[in-house]
Amino acid sequence: MNRSAESPEPLPEPLPERVPEPLPERVPERVMKVLVAGPVGVGKTTAVKSASDVPILTTETTPTDDTLLLKPSTTVALDFGVARLDDVRVVHLYGTPGQKRFDFMWEILRDGSAGVVILVDASDPDAIEGLGPYLETYAALLEQRRVALGVTRLEVDAKDGLAPFRSHLGRIGASVPVFEVDPRSRADVLVLIRALLATTDVDLMS
Amino acid sequence: MNARANLTAERDVGPLKVVLSAMSERTRAMLEYHFDRDADEVFAVAEVGDAPDAIIVDYDHPGTRAAIESGKWASGPPLIALAHGEVEAASAVLVSKPIEPAALAAAAAWLRDPGSRPTETREEPSSTARAVPAPVAEPTPATDPVAERSRRLPLAARDLDDVAPTATAASRRRPVEPDASALDDGSSDLRRRARVEALCGPARALAAFDDPNDPAHRHDPARHLDGHLARALDALQAKGSELRGVTLVMPDIEVYVLPWLDRVCTSEPLNWSAAVERVFREHDDDEVDLVTYDIRTVNTLVGRVNANACQSYPLGAFRWLAALFSARGRLPFGVDVRRPVQLRHWPAFTRLEMTPGCLAIAAEWTRAPRTIGSMVEHLGCEPRHVTAFHAGARAAGLLESRPE
Numbered sequence: 113m114n115r116s117a118e119s120p121e122p123l124p125e126p127l128p129e130r131v132p133e134p135l136p137e138r139v140p141e142r143v144m145k146v147l148v149a150g151p152v153g154v155g156k157t158t159a160v161k162s163a164s165d166v167p168i169l170t171t172e173t174t175p176t177d178d179t180l181l182l183k184p185s186t187t188v189a190l191d192f193g194v195a196r197l198d199d200v201r202v203v204h205l206y207g208t209p210g211q212k213r214f215d216f217m218w219e220i221l222r223d224g225s226a227g228v229v230i231l232v233d234a235s236d237p238d239a240i241e242g243l244g245p246y247l248e249t250y251a252a253l254l255e256q257r258r259v260a261l262g263v264t265r266l267e268v269d270a271k272d273g274l275a276p277f278r279s280h281l282g283r284i285g286a287s288v289p290v291f292e293v294d295p296r297s298r299a300d301v302l303v304l305i306r307a308l309l310a311t312t313d314v315d316l317m318s
Numbered sequence: 319m320n321a322r323a324n325l326t327a328e329r330d331v332g333p334l335k336v337v338l339s340a341m342s343e344r345t346r347a348m349l350e351y352h353f354d355r356d357a358d359e360v361f362a363v364a365e366v367g368d369a370p371d372a373i374i375v376d377y378d379h380p381g382t383r384a385a386i387e388s389g390k391w392a393s394g395p396p397l398i399a400l401a402h403g404e405v406e407a408a409s410a411v412l413v414s415k416p417i418e419p420a421a422l423a424a425a426a427a428w429l430r431d432p433g434s435r436p437t438e439t440r441e442e443p444s445s446t447a448r449a450v451p452a453p454v455a456e457p458t459p460a461t462d463p464v465a466e467r468s469r470r471l472p473l474a475a476r477d478l479d480d481v482a483p484t485a486t487a488a489s490r491r492r493p494v495e496p497d498a499s500a501l502d503d504g505s506s507d508l509r510r511r512a513r514v515e516a517l518c519g520p521a522r523a524l525a526a527f528d529d530p531n532d533p534a535h536r537h538d539p540a541r542h543l544d545g546h547l548a549r550a551l552d553a554l555q556a557k558g559s560e561l562r563g564v565t566l567v568m569p570d571i572e573v574y575v576l577p578w579l580d581r582v583c584t585s586e587p588l589n590w591s592a593a594v595e596r597v598f599r600e601h602d603d604d605e606v607d608l609v610t611y612d613i614r615t616v617n618t619l620v621g622r623v624n625a626n627a628c629q630s631y632p633l634g635a636f637r638w639l640a641a642l643f644s645a646r647g648r649l650p651f652g653v654d655v656r657r658p659v660q661l662r663h664w665p666a667f668t669r670l671e672m673t674p675g676c677l678a679i680a681a682e683w684t685r686a687p688r689t690i691g692s693m694v695e696h697l698g699c700e701p702r703h704v705t706a707f708h709a710g711a712r713a714a715g716l717l718e719s720r721p722e
Contacts, residue, residue, distance in 0.1 A: 233380075233381075235379065235380040235381050236380075236381050237340065237381055237385055237390070257685070265380065274666060278663050282663070287663065287664075287684040287685070288664070289664040289667075289680075290663065290664060290666070291664070291666050291667060291668040291669075292666055292668055292669055293668055297668075299498065299668075300668045303667050303668050303672075303677075304668065306677055307664065307667060307677050307680070307681070310677035310678045310680070310681040311681040311684075311685075313678065313681070314678055314681040314682045314685060314697075315681075315685065317696070317697075318682075318685065318686070
């Protein structure tokens, strides 16, 4: 058998090179850090809990001072929750402790934050004076309009509504959102956060 | 306390002037109403500039207890604290709840003359507070507590009882929550589009607003419900404390304005587009009756609210909603789209109907003055979203003209 006389079998045609289908374009998530600050007992932990899509991390413990007269537990370091606003925006919520003696945490948590939601209790006769330390600590954020004020317990004492808080912020030249908020309402807390971020966004566009 | 309670002889004549502090709006309204009705008897609310004879506070109101203990009112006039049960409150005359006129009268008598302390005063040995309950009627075999209470209360007390549920009926009626479907991603697209169209009208080009008198894209707010409501509120403001409430009687609806409760109640639900179109269409002046109520007739208004009202809104939320439903994305006649405007402050969006892009529009309009056109271009949003926001903000009195 003369093998050389036979024509070789044609090689099979090479398979066309497989081009992988492009993956759907994925918009990267935009994660933002937002603080929830305010005096003791104003509803910060409740607000973080209401807005968060996941069980929140808390550092609550039994108070050892006058705070015990107000509530059985208080935040001593931070609360942490995660709220997804839409397909792109995710907010990491950090609740600060309310007690002045933990104010070092206010400054530690401030770093890298997109803004701060300050809650204030309308039924507290000294509510406006009580805002002072927070406006001072977050003065740099306030200057950039990265502050939103949530007024709680207006249903308890709605005599003057939001007006005194607006005028107080107006006097220091801050045109920031001032909303009535029920910290137990997820919708209320999220509207406040969205307003805060809307302010940040339009300022960046300008 | 005795020294503070020693009121001068001239104060013994006529009602004691009191300041109402640290209490809910409901309690305040109830007391003011009662004092107004019994103006010549025990207490009257002090006017601005009057030196009050006493301060009445709600001991159960958050913060009151701490304020009393911190001595907030220690240097002022005597303190009357309204409280549930037996409590301790230094330097305050306690009036037990439920508040009865007789107990208030007893507190007044005690303030006028500390020596006339009622023998029924409940006081814990450890407490420095004086509790002033209503004088106890002679024992009767009656066992029905309601009948018993009704029997021994004087007329004024029954009137006070009438007022409490009256105020409660409107104030406890849960206000209609803003419908979030115009924004909520969870709504079906159809529902969302329908809601946006109800609030913002059909899509319009910016050029449609060039003619300030084009009836297709302009409207006269004064002929819609929000205009009639604005007139009603102006009437209330002009008459000061004489007028207590207003009813707008329109062909399809009655709108009850209760400023002392910061509420508006409607006799028809506004959940359906057909109802919205009927109620918020243009109405001539002769189609709308404005019925006003003063202190003597306000109970008639309250009776109508209790009988007819089916929905309740905070006053500001209703004005905002009425403006949006009336305008449906149109601008008022004569408004120049080239004139820059700015917001005085943010609308309180947690209690208002939100429209697409409203937060960004509010953020930009509080930051700097802008025309409607430049706002549309800057944010890249639909013109009707900006004009709808404009309608709400205009009704709320938030817009002011500014140079750009």
